[in-house]
Amino acid sequence: MTKPWTGSSASSGDGSDVERLYRSLTPTSHEYFLEGSRYLPGADSRSTLFHLPYPLVLSEGHGCRVSDVDGNELLDFTGNHTSLVLGYGHPRVREAVRDQLDRGTCFPGATALGVRMAKLLCDRIPSVERVRFTNSGTEAVMYAVRAARAFTGRPGVAKVEGGYHGSWDDVMVSTRPAGQAGDRVRPAAVPASPGLTPGALGTTVVLPFNEAEAAARLIEQYGEQLAAVVVEPVLGSAGMIPADRDYLVMLRELTARLGIVLVFDEVVSFRIAHGGAQEHFAVSPDLTCLGKLIGGGFPLGAFGGRGDIMALFDPSGGGPRMPHPGSYNANPVSLAGGLATLEVLTGEAIGGLNARGARLRNRMRAAFAEAGLPAQVTGLGSLFAIHPVAHPVRAYRDTIGADAGCRHRIFLGLFTEGVLIDPRGVGCVSTAAGEAEVDRFTGALRTVLEGLAHRTR
């Protein structure tokens, strides 16, 4: 029998034992937070890292461990939000980057590294015939959507409710709407930030995730206006929710029929298989966006796909039809780190990673069941997320009622047990974490959940 989550709707500042322990272990982080707040709004430059009572200040990372400025050593299951698939400071990555630093950090010309990396990505992902490099996943999505608009001559973009595709206006829509925004099968478009370009909302259609029939109805309805459908094969920031294959197949068939460009955002999901989640699901998009892990810990994004669409960026027949400037585009240091990472991340390495991910998710589920606490553990491959809800989680909507206070206590509790996950309850396994680390994680989770179960008795 599982018990309902109780009495913890406040997500922090609640003076709980675990928060007091967090504070006692992190006095220097607190000092940095106070001092940093004088110069940086929120004491940082990355809003997703903020959590109450104040975020950690980290100082070092080695393998699957990170240290904070108070000397707490933590087993890391974030990999900088899935960026560091090999863990911190993999020797091959460090060597490649050091070598590139000696040669030069950026040039006013193309590099051999750019060609090697492009070839590697085109070889690994058959749907990617041509590719271009950016500095972030945000830019990759922005250019993919812009290319779709230029190619189709249509204005609209459809995205999934709960899908996060970076901070560009046209996709900063319904990323985490606070409540039930519109009908489940006909979600309303909700701005994810104040200050978006007026009109951005008007061209964005929000689709329900994993509701094939309802999504198809919306795509049919807006079809003639839609340049692109953008989707993550595994909904990442909403909590690592895998797509049903049928849903992706529907998107593929319908967009092909209606002349809409299908864009897979694989910034997070590329790690699922040698050729990305599209290989796992055996569904090929027209364009693919990449980021995070492909830079091996350095800023790098990429967008690529069908040759006829990517030809829009080819200036060799005259002036560029679509400009793609950027002082640090295809930065050689990032390319060196990324190439080394992808060379190590073979199909075999991914197989091992995914096996540990599956084991971790199973053991997490068992830990919740043993504690008698209702929760869902979602994920695919080496990705996981904890949802403190009793019902199955198949879309962002299913996560709305989750007990944020309990999720926060799990996050802080794991920290006090020496394990770091994302404050939103999501995480991943890196190749640096073996079976022993997976066991340590689940042991720590069990301890935290026992404490939580006591509170609910």
Ligand SMILES: Cc1ncc(COP(=O)(O)O)c(C=O)c1O
């Ligand atoms: C699926 C997805 N797409 C795009 C982005 C944006 O990438 P970046 O943070 O490099 O701009 C993110 C970032 O978290 C993401 O998770």
